[in-house]
Amino acid sequence: MKKSFKVKGIDCANCAAKLEAGVKKIPGVDKAIVSFMTEKLTIEAADDKFDGIVAEAVALCKKLEPDWEIVVK
Numbered sequence: 794m795k796k797s798f799k800v801k802g803i804d805c806a807n808c809a810a811k812l813e814a815g816v817k818k819i820p821g822v823d824k825a826i827v828s829f830m831t832e833k834l835t836i837e838a839a840d841d842k843f844d845g846i847v848a849e850a851v852a853l854c855k856k857l858e859p860d861w862e863i864v865v866k
Contacts, residue, residue, distance in 0.1 A: 795824075795837040798847075799864040800854070803829050808858065815853045821846050834863060 803809055809829040816825040816836065824837035838846045851863045 794840045794843045795835065796843070796847075797833050797835045800827065800832050800834050801862040801864060802858070802860045803827070803832055805829055808861075812854060812857060812861070815857060816850050819846055819849045819853070825850075 809827040813827040821842040826835045854863050
């Protein structure tokens with residue numbers, strides 16, 4: 794499964810790279826891309842683990858920077 798999420802508050806390429814590197818380390822993630830220009834996080838992972846991976850990405854985002862928010866609808 795591949796999905797994109799809005800990342801509110803991310804404002805520089807270095808910050809985006811830090812979040813991207815962290816999400817890529819989550820077990821089960823096949824691909825992760827963060828763009829600060831579009832404020833989007835795209836995650837590609839197995840369907841059966843996807844919800845758990847998104848939850849971990851949201852937690853990681855808050856840990857890295859409390860002002861950032863991954864919008865999950």
